[in-house]
Amino acid sequence: MNKLILSLAVCAMTFGLQAQDAKPVGGSGPILTIDKEVHDYGTIAQGENGTCEFTVTNTGDAPLIITNCKGSCGCTVPKCDTEPIKPGQKTTITVKYDTKRVGPINKSVTISSNATNSPEKIVRIKGTVEAGPETPTSPVKEVSPMAPVER
Numbered sequence: 001m002n003k004l005i006l007s008l009a010v011c012a013m014t015f016g017l018q019a020q021d022a023k024p025v026g027g028s029g030p031i032l033t034i035d036k037e038v039h040d041y042g043t044i045a046q047g048e049n050g051t052c053e054f055t056v057t058n059t060g061d062a063p064l065i066i067t068n069c070k071g072s073c074g075c076t077v078p079k080c081d082t083e084p085i086k087p088g089q090k091t092t093i094t095v096k097y098d099t100k101r102v103g104p105i106n107k108s109v110t111i112s113s114n115a116t117n118s119p120e121k122i123v124r125i126k127g128t129v130e131a132g133p134e135t136p137t138s139p140v141k142e143v144s145p146m147a148p149v150e151r
Contacts, residue, residue, distance in 0.1 A: 031060030041127030050097035
């Protein structure tokens with residue numbers, strides 16, 4: 001009999017703890033929705049504008065706060081607003097890629113927020129930077145060490 005009462009008490013305590021972890025009924029909290037997962041630059045020339053934008057919408061019922069945006073390397077610099085985004089409102093995250101670097105682009109940006117659906121959202125940028133035209137160098141005029149100096 002004592003084992004039965006003990007078992008029932010443990011079950012009741014476990015159920016009670018699980019019920020406390022549940023979210024309140026009727027609220028979903030802030031929800032981060034983004035217009036695209038990947039921005040494809042395609043093929044761009046070296047030195048061209050490497051800026052792109054991602055639009056974030058709060059589709060939840062509480063303010064969304066983006067706490068940080070971080071690029072995967074120093075060549076990818078995101079800029080995001082940390083002001084609270086009201087339900088139904090939007091903000092823009094601007095990403096600048098350094099197009100002086102020639103070759104394939106495959107970088108990511110991590111967006112950290114208080115979103116209930118995705119506290120850390122990763123978006124990507126991709127494409128290829130092609131080398132620009134070679135700049136011709138002027139021929140170097142060799143001067144003999146014994147040549148007279150023009151004055």
